[in-house]
Amino acid sequence: MPELNRLLKNVGLPGTRQMANRVAGQTEIIDLTLGQPDFPVPQAVRDRVMQAVDNEPMKYSHNRGMMELRKAITDFYKDKYTAEYEPSDEVIVTNGGSEALDTIFRTIINPGDEVIMPAPVYTGYEPIVTMLGGTAVLVDTTETGFIPTAQKLEAAMTQRTKAVLLNYPNNPTGAVYPKGTVASLVELFKRHDIFIVVDEMYAENTLDGEHHSFTSYPAIKDRLLAVNGLSKSHAMTGWRIGWLLGSAEMIEKLTLVHLYNTLCASMPSQIAALEALTGAADAPAEMNAAYKERRDYIYRRLVNMGLETVLPEGAFYIFPSIKGYNESSFDFAVELLEEAGVAVVPGAAFSEYGEGHIRISFATGMENLEEAADRMEKFLNGKKR
Ligand SMILES: Cc1ncc(COP(=O)(O)O)c(C=O)c1O
Incomplete structure (x- = not known):
């Protein structure tokens, strides 16, 4: 067997997947490992795509995506954030947020470069940087409510720092930056x-x-690269559609990396995305009403169980501390699974700074959450602190 890319040796399956794979197909388990909305894709989006598949050619689009969609994206940013981006040359439609991140790092990283990431950190970042010969420099946020401070980020900067990568609302902590x-x-x-x-x-x-x-903030636009998409907002994880925004100068380079990878984002999904942003713009608010009710419920239950928990202000995860139990988050999660039939993700999946926590996803119905909380409470009552 010829030798593979040596950098692959440093990369493994994400901890989130490992736990999800363990419980797949076991119906008696309540699965709270999920990183995707439990809602259906908005009806308007499905209708539009069905109609397009029957009537439209679905050829390649422009490498950066359909112009109408790029315009809908830049309009969305203008309306929401008073952000000025040109649809013609300051946005690229990508195959999900994942491809946007990969395209960004393949465009900016040279071997030896460092990327600063507040941690606990999403499992998808470090492997991309590692595979490029770069290094992820993690900055602990556990002492500051999972929100990084300027001082701590600055203290982590060196001559080799190429970028800072921020994520909020945050996976896995639910933190939102004020x-x-x-x-x-x-x-x-x-x-x-x-x-x-x-x-x-x-x-x-x-x-x-x-x-x-x-x-x-126009003052940093020349070096800012923003990633977004519809996987979470419109429950469209499997549709693989997202985008990245940047200055025209950066987008010119990013387009090269994107196009030699994938030519363009999937056309049915681009059509779906256009409908999601224009005809189903209210979908996130409807889902958020349910997430909020679930978030308040599970937060209250965890606090009542005596677990130190930061109230998540966004996403659909809650990240309680299990430090009182004096065991690794992996052992805790395996016991919780085997003894109580509740699957969660060990915090260590999100770096050493996630150790001592578990990630619970509330992208599941209230009934499941209630049953899971009852089981967990019983499990903890029988456990030594
Ligand atoms: C923080 C974060 N970024 C990016 C992604 C990937 O998004 P997509 O499914 O659009 O590739 C995820 C998916 O879980 C995520 O949690």
């Missing part, structure tokens, strides 16, 4: 010549207050 945090980070980024990559995949799933986007 406006003051975003403003103070903008001031920091003005002083350092690095890229700012922001993953806003859960922006539409902000449950309290509003999302404050870095795209609202």
